[in-house]
Every structure is written in C-alpha cells, then in structure tokens.
Amino acid sequence: MSERRKDEVTAEQLDEMDRADLVRLGTSLDDVELVSYEERWPVRGTQAERRAERRVLMWFLLSAVFGLAFVGVFLWWPWDYRAPGEAGYALRVLYTPLVGLTFGLTALCLMFGVISYAKKFLPHELAAQQRHSGSSSEVDRRTVAAEFADAGERSGLRRRTVLRRALGLGGGVFGMGIGVLAIAPLVRDPWKDTEGPDSLWHTAWRSSPGEKVWLRVDTGEPEEVVLLRPEDMHAGGLVTVFPFREEEREHAERLAAALRRADSAVLVFRLRPGTKVTTRPGQEEFNYGDFYAYSKVCTHLGCPVSLYQQRDNLLLCPCHQSQFSLVGNARPVFGPATRPLPQLPLDVDEDGYFVARGDFVEAVGPAFWELGT
Numbered sequence: 441m442s443e444r445r446k447d448e449v450t451a452e453q454l455d456e457m458d459r460a461d462l463v464r465l466g467t468s469l470d471d472v473e474l475v476s477y478e479e480r481w482p483v484r485g486t487q488a489e490r491r492a493e494r495r496v497l498m499w500f501l502l503s504a505v506f507g508l509a510f511v512g513v514f515l516w517w518p519w520d521y522r523a524p525g526e527a528g529y530a531l532r533v534l535y536t537p538l539v540g541l542t543f544g545l546t547a548l549c550l551m552f553g554v555i556s557y558a559k560k561f562l563p564h565e566l567a568a569q570q571r572h573s574g575s576s577s578e579v580d581r582r583t584v585a586a587e588f589a590d591a592g593e594r595s596g597l598r599r600r601t602v603l604r605r606a607l608g609l610g611g612g613v614f615g616m617g618i619g620v621l622a623i624a625p626l627v628r629d630p631w632k633d634t635e636g637p638d639s640l641w642h643t644a645w646r647s648s649p650g651e652k653v654w655l656r657v658d659t660g661e662p663e664e665v666v667l668l669r670p671e672d673m674h675a676g677g678l679v680t681v682f683p684f685r686e687e688e689r690e691h692a693e694r695l696a697a698a699l700r701r702a703d704s705a706v707l708v709f710r711l712r713p714g715t716k717v718t719t720r721p722g723q724e725e726f727n728y729g730d731f732y733a734y735s736k737v738c739t740h741l742g743c744p745v746s747l748y749q750q751r752d753n754l755l756l757c758p759c760h761q762s763q764f765s766l767v768g769n770a771r772p773v774f775g776p777a778t779r780p781l782p783q784l785p786l787d788v789d790e791d792g793y794f795v796a797r798g799d800f801v802e803a804v805g806p807a808f809w810e811l812g813t
C-alpha cells in the first residue's frame with residue numbers, strides 16, 4: 441500500500457478503531473489479503489480441544505522433567521576418570537552422553553510443545569502479501585502491534601492457565617539448565633584448589649623439596665617402569681615421557697594413573713649436534729645439552745602435538761595444523777596456536793637418568809587456562 445493511502449488514515453480514525461479494525465486495516469495497508477482467518481476451536485471446551493491441550497501439556501511437562509534430570513546429572517553424576525575395568529567405570533562413561541541426552545531432550549520437548557501449540561491452537565491463517573520497501577510508518581507500527589496483541593489473544597494462551605504454566609515451567613527449567621552451566625564454575629571454582637593433586641595451578645611434574653621426578657617412557661604396559669637416559673635417544677630422536685616417583689613403583693593403580701593425567705605428557709627431543717636454538721628469557725638452562733623437553737599438549741585447543749618433521753625441526757599439531765619450531769623454543773610459526781609449548785627443565789641424576797628440575801613455569805594447554813594468572 442502506498443504512503444498516500446496510509447496518510448489518508450488520521451490519528452482520530454485510528455483512535456476510534458478497535459483491535460479487529462486495526463488488524464484489518466494493517467493487513468490491507470500491507471497489501472495483505474486474508475484469504476481465511478479461522479479460529480481453531482470455534483466451539484470451546486470440546487473433547488477434541490481438551491485432547492489437543494493434553495498433548496501440548498505432555499510436551500511441556502516432559503521438557504520440565506528432562507530439564508530437571510539434566511540439572512541432576514550435571515551436578516551429581518560421578519564424572520571423574522576411571523580406566524576400563526576399574527570400579528565405577530561404566531557409571532562414569534555415561535556422564536557425557538547423559539548430559540547431552542537430557543539437555544537435548546529438554547530442548548526438543550520444549551520445541552515440540554511450542555510447535556504443537558501453534559499447530560493446534562493458533563488461528564488458521566491463509567494470507568497473500570505483496571512485497572514493498574521503505575521504513576515503517578506510524579500506521580504500520582500501530583497496526584502491527586495490534587496484530588501481535590490479537591494473535592496473543594486468539595492463541596488462547598491467556599485463558600489456558602495450565603498450558604501457560606506448563607510452558608513457563610518447561611521454559612524456566614530449560615533456562616535454569618543454561619544458568620547452571622554459566623554459574624557452575626563459580627560454585628565449583630577450578631582455580632580454588634592450589635595445592636591438591638588435581639589443582640590447575642601445577643602439573644604432576646611438580647616436586648617437593650628433595651623429591652626426584654624421573655622421565656618415564658610409556659611402553660604400553662601401565663605397570664612397567666622404563667626410565668629415560670640420554671643414551672637411549674639418537675640425534676634427531678623424539679620420545680614421549682610421563683612423570684615417575686619412586687613411591688609409585690609398587691602401586692599398579694598409581695603407575696597407571698600417572699600415564700593418564702592430561703597435562704603430564706611431555707616430548708623429549710634430542711636435536712642434532714650443532715643445531716642453533718633460540719632460548720626464551722629465563723629458560724636458558726632448561727635444556728640438557730642437545731635435549732629439550734616440551735609439553736605435548738597443544739596450546740591452541742589441547743590436542744596432543746604428535747607429528748614431528750625432523751628435517752625442519754618442526755612439531756605439528758594434527759587438529760588444526762599449528763606448527764611449533766623446535767629451534768625457536770617451541771614457539772608457534774603457523775596455525776591458530778599463539779603460545780609456545782611450555783618447556784620442562786631437564787637434568788640428569790647421579791645414576792644417569794633424566795629428571796625434571798621442577799614443574800613447568802607456564803600454563804600447560806589451551807590459552808584460556810591462563811585467564812586467571
């Protein structure tokens with residue numbers, strides 16, 4: 441409809457119109473022809489209407505039930521790592537699927553409820569509209585507002601108290617689930633524990649005064665202890681190692697656990713003799729001759745940096761192709777990673793075995809862990 445026709449409608453005329461008139465005016469001004477606009481349930485309170493109402497109600501209530509289940513699983517289901525075969529393994533394996541399943545079903549049931557309500561209770565409208573351009577006029581704004589108000593009224597949501605409350609319950613629990621995700625770190629602060637074995641402030645390479653932490657090679661046998669010595673590696677060689685403490689030797693469970701901790705894996709390189717390396721300030725003494733040790737956890741998103749291009753002294757992360765230069769002290773030279781791989785200070789003990797001279801001095805893994813430092 442042209443602006444001229446809209447201008448023909450005065451403010452006084454608008455004031456005199458009721459909502460139905462405004463709806464009709466709005467559709468005609470928008471060049472919309474309402475072919476049909478029928479109430480779904482012209483006769484109220486029939487068996488069929490109540491059946492439809494129960495069906496919608498069922499979806500909203502199911503959404504609320506799954507939403508509560510999601511919150512329960514997220515907060516209370518055991519989630520810590522257990523190896524296959526250990527007690528409680530089957531239960532912990534279910535954690536992630538259950539979180540996804542309950543959250544997905546909450547959203548799905550809520551959507552089904554809304555769709556079902558729209559299909560069963562909103563007026564059946566068949567309209568044809570011409571396209572037009574330009575900004576909205578006063579007439580447009582008022583008529584559109586009237587159309588929304590009319591749709592809300594005709595939807596019957598106002599008088600269907602039970603359905604409205606069920607929708608509120610489903611939507612509320614769904615929102616609560618999202619809220620729980622947002623505030624969970626405030627309740628269980630991952631930064632709070634600074635000393636415990638699972639604290640984010642240090643890795644398993646940290647040693648107490650006088651304690652030796654050796655570099656142990658993973659042979660595939662969790663109970664086998666093979667310690668690394670310099671002569672075990674050829675020039676250009678690479679070995680993945682994990683921390684080992686003498687008191688773990690007789691404890692199969694602790695030996696296996698030492699290989700599992702996510703931030704423990706370290707790559708030890710023996711560069712070719714004479715390879716010129718740029719060291720990082722404060723870490724000039726972290727290497728042992730031609731031997732350098734870096735965290736294996738990619739500083740982009742935490743994948744194991746496991747591809748070694750020996751000829752170019754490059755380490756490649758297979759996930760998003762970050763490349764780290766071994767002669768540039770493991771700084772990223774390509775890809776999305778922005779931080780170098782943290783370096784582990786190395787030494788060799790009196791028996792000729794590699795030991796760690798201390799923990800990493802930087803955060804291991806994805807950069808976001810550094811936010812609190």
Ligand code: FES
Pocket residue numbers: 738739740741742743757758759760761762775776777
């Ligand atoms: S996780 Fe290594 S590049 Fe993305």
